[in-house]
Amino acid sequence: MTQKIAILPGDGIGPEITAQAVRLLDKLIAQGLDAEYEYAPLGGAAYDQYGSPYPEATQTLCRAADAVLLGAVGGPQYDTLPRPVRPERGLLAIRKDLNLFANLRPAVLFPELADASTLKPEVVAGLDILIVRELTGDIYFGEPRGIRTLDNGEREGFNTMRYRESEIRRIAKVSFEAAQRRNKKLCSVDKANVLETTELWKEIFTEVSKDYPDVELSHMYVDNAAMQLVRAPKQFDVIATGNIFGDILSDQASMLTGSIGMLPSASLDENGKGLYEPSHGSAPDIAGQNKANPLATVLSLAMLLRYSLKDEARAAQVENAVQKVLQQGFRTADIAEAGAKVLSCSQMGDALLDAL
Amino acid sequence: MTQKIAILPGDGIGPEITAQAVRLLDKLIAQGLDAEYEYAPLGGAAYDQYGSPYPEATQTLCRAADAVLLGAVGGPQYDTLPRPVRPERGLLAIRKDLNLFANLRPAVLFPELADASTLKPEVVAGLDILIVRELTGDIYFGEPRGIRTLDNGEREGFNTMRYRESEIRRIAKVSFEAAQRRNKKLCSVDKANVLETTELWKEIFTEVSKDYPDVELSHMYVDNAAMQLVRAPKQFDVIATGNIFGDILSDQASMLTGSIGMLPSASLDENGKGLYEPSHGSAPDIAGQNKANPLATVLSLAMLLRYSLKDEARAAQVENAVQKVLQQGFRTADIAEAGAKVLSCSQMGDALLDAL
Ligand SMILES: CC(C)[C@H](C(=O)O)[C@@H](O)C(=O)O
Ligand SMILES: CC(C)[C@H](C(=O)O)[C@@H](O)C(=O)O
Numbered sequence: 228m229t230q231k232i233a234i235l236p237g238d239g240i241g242p243e244i245t246a247q248a249v250r251l252l253d254k255l256i257a258q259g260l261d262a263e264y265e266y267a268p269l270g271g272a273a274y275d276q277y278g279s280p281y282p283e284a285t286q287t288l289c290r291a292a293d294a295v296l297l298g299a300v301g302g303p304q305y306d307t308l309p310r311p312v313r314p315e316r317g318l319l320a321i322r323k324d325l326n327l328f329a330n331l332r333p334a335v336l337f338p339e340l341a342d343a344s345t346l347k348p349e350v351v352a353g354l355d356i357l358i359v360r361e362l363t364g365d366i367y368f369g370e371p372r373g374i375r376t377l378d379n380g381e382r383e384g385f386n387t388m389r390y391r392e393s394e395i396r397r398i399a400k401v402s403f404e405a406a407q408r409r410n411k412k413l414c415s416v417d418k419a420n421v422l423e424t425t426e427l428w429k430e431i432f433t434e435v436s437k438d439y440p441d442v443e444l445s446h447m448y449v450d451n452a453a454m455q456l457v458r459a460p461k462q463f464d465v466i467a468t469g470n471i472f473g474d475i476l477s478d479q480a481s482m483l484t485g486s487i488g489m490l491p492s493a494s495l496d497e498n499g500k501g502l503y504e505p506s507h508g509s510a511p512d513i514a515g516q517n518k519a520n521p522l523a524t525v526l527s528l529a530m531l532l533r534y535s536l537k538d539e540a541r542a543a544q545v546e547n548a549v550q551k552v553l554q555q556g557f558r559t560a561d562i563a564e565a566g567a568k569v570l571s572c573s574q575m576g577d578a579l580l581d582a583l
Numbered sequence: 584m585t586q587k588i589a590i591l592p593g594d595g596i597g598p599e600i601t602a603q604a605v606r607l608l609d610k611l612i613a614q615g616l617d618a619e620y621e622y623a624p625l626g627g628a629a630y631d632q633y634g635s636p637y638p639e640a641t642q643t644l645c646r647a648a649d650a651v652l653l654g655a656v657g658g659p660q661y662d663t664l665p666r667p668v669r670p671e672r673g674l675l676a677i678r679k680d681l682n683l684f685a686n687l688r689p690a691v692l693f694p695e696l697a698d699a700s701t702l703k704p705e706v707v708a709g710l711d712i713l714i715v716r717e718l719t720g721d722i723y724f725g726e727p728r729g730i731r732t733l734d735n736g737e738r739e740g741f742n743t744m745r746y747r748e749s750e751i752r753r754i755a756k757v758s759f760e761a762a763q764r765r766n767k768k769l770c771s772v773d774k775a776n777v778l779e780t781t782e783l784w785k786e787i788f789t790e791v792s793k794d795y796p797d798v799e800l801s802h803m804y805v806d807n808a809a810m811q812l813v814r815a816p817k818q819f820d821v822i823a824t825g826n827i828f829g830d831i832l833s834d835q836a837s838m839l840t841g842s843i844g845m846l847p848s849a850s851l852d853e854n855g856k857g858l859y860e861p862s863h864g865s866a867p868d869i870a871g872q873n874k875a876n877p878l879a880t881v882l883s884l885a886m887l888l889r890y891s892l893k894d895e896a897r898a899a900q901v902e903n904a905v906q907k908v909l910q911q912g913f914r915t916a917d918i919a920e921a922g923a924k925v926l927s928c929s930q931m932g933d934a935l936l937d938a939l
Contacts, residue, residue, distance in 0.1 A: 345814060
């Protein structure tokens, strides 16, 4: 059966970077990959066209697809829009709609780019962490929420952090399975000394760990995790945490590498369907200038091939192409050391096609 | 009027490190500081003695005091206690009871200890950030909270993030005033793109900023703040944020210096009364060995003199003593570079007394 991929270029540099990934995808299809793809807008681009950041056309396409490749969403021209139609609402909506509860975010230091890190080489050399972030629960979606007026006339903002056992159990399973494929160490991050929600989180992780005796489970408070990621990040293999703590820690962890332009991500449902996107944002300041780094998007395509299309061989082929262009010394501006060969976004696409 | 100081040694290394600060305090009193002090237990020590981590005796003393100096609380022997009597509950209870809503946590790199940072020297040299964390609201104290059983039989954990205008306004004022005394840059950290509570936070900070035209206010999402603290921490002067984000970011920021054993903190109420404690924990692994670093506690005493006793001269005197011992090359084990003169906790106290 021909696999269906939805391509959502999004906003800012999104169209440029997804274009390079699509060139590789075209070549893989020409070489025999049984897949087809179709475009739809998300975020600001979707608002411009349909008045909604996650319009029905996009919804229909993505629901029917086996996998989704996203560029990035957001831009200053949308900052003054009413909240419910802002670009990031499209992102939150598609995550929830497709039930993409498992966000996998690798933080990997590429040896060729070791200098880009602000951390000392000995602290980050060989860094390879996987953050598993729960993506459809927690305070992101918890009700009740809002801003209300109190009896004394002042306003109060409120949000609800919420996790039920089944939600925790399924993300725990994904986390343990990921650890099994790696170095078999899983650190579950919580704030169980203060928050009951994460007390339950900790309990369920401990319970699920009995099914994975080969994985070593540890627990860490979120404040300590933020410290340890600075002090000794290589102590971690897989880190699993809730939506809001994962938002913070995964961004912190990516930045340890100094080259967030290189980092892909996957957001998966229970059946291996997923949305794949670079960890970086839409970079409106350089949009349309053909300067952006397409490598995180291309590595997101590799994750798509691996997790949703179950095509490990082609996933590795794409990753090898990225490794090759780095070894050849090709760089986009964001990752260029002094004296490097700086390529444009599309030139990097050319180099990748050659390398594939 | 003689000022009253409550001394809460706490658990783990708490008694050793507060002892050194008290030696300095004795000397300052001998030199004419009009203050007296009294001891009370908090945390595990209080549980051992009274069955409560914040017993009435401690409450009475602290309520009557002008300032409180705390060592640290917590230890593995208390981990199996019922939750309501665990040591950290004592800390949360005293913060709430004394209305200590403004937590000031400096992250300062001491030039003598620059090597201790895991970040490259050029990234952290001269680092001097102040984190202002709201300490008596947010999801730490928000109701409703707990773990309940749903109709389908599974359990759900829930907590409530909550901030009202008046709570935000008073921490905003403290933040702007702190920025006025420093480099006049304030970055308010929120997650206003997702959480209504922090949308209100952002709005109130913007409103309060009109009263402080000399301070430049910026806003940043918490995930981006965690990245920027790694990428370019020196861009910050004062960072203000809520209780839970502040818990995470202030620990991350302290660790940037590599020497959390050097960092004090103050938690203030509306009238300048405060609780002062080192940013580090109770370090049960080295407790009782006379190896701990008392400098963060001594610098907390300096903050106590400055903020609660309004004795800027003696605050500076204590800070100068710390600077002098560092310049003399004296180090405790946690901050010792190769070849340094390693002192015990009490020897460091001796050196400080000499330097005072
Ligand atoms: C844009 C925002 C809503 C989103 C999030 O907080 O989840 C982003 O920060 C991310 O991590 O993908
Ligand atoms: C011990 C814990 C309850 C406390 C907190 O989360 O506030 C600690 O981490 C701190 O930052 O003082």
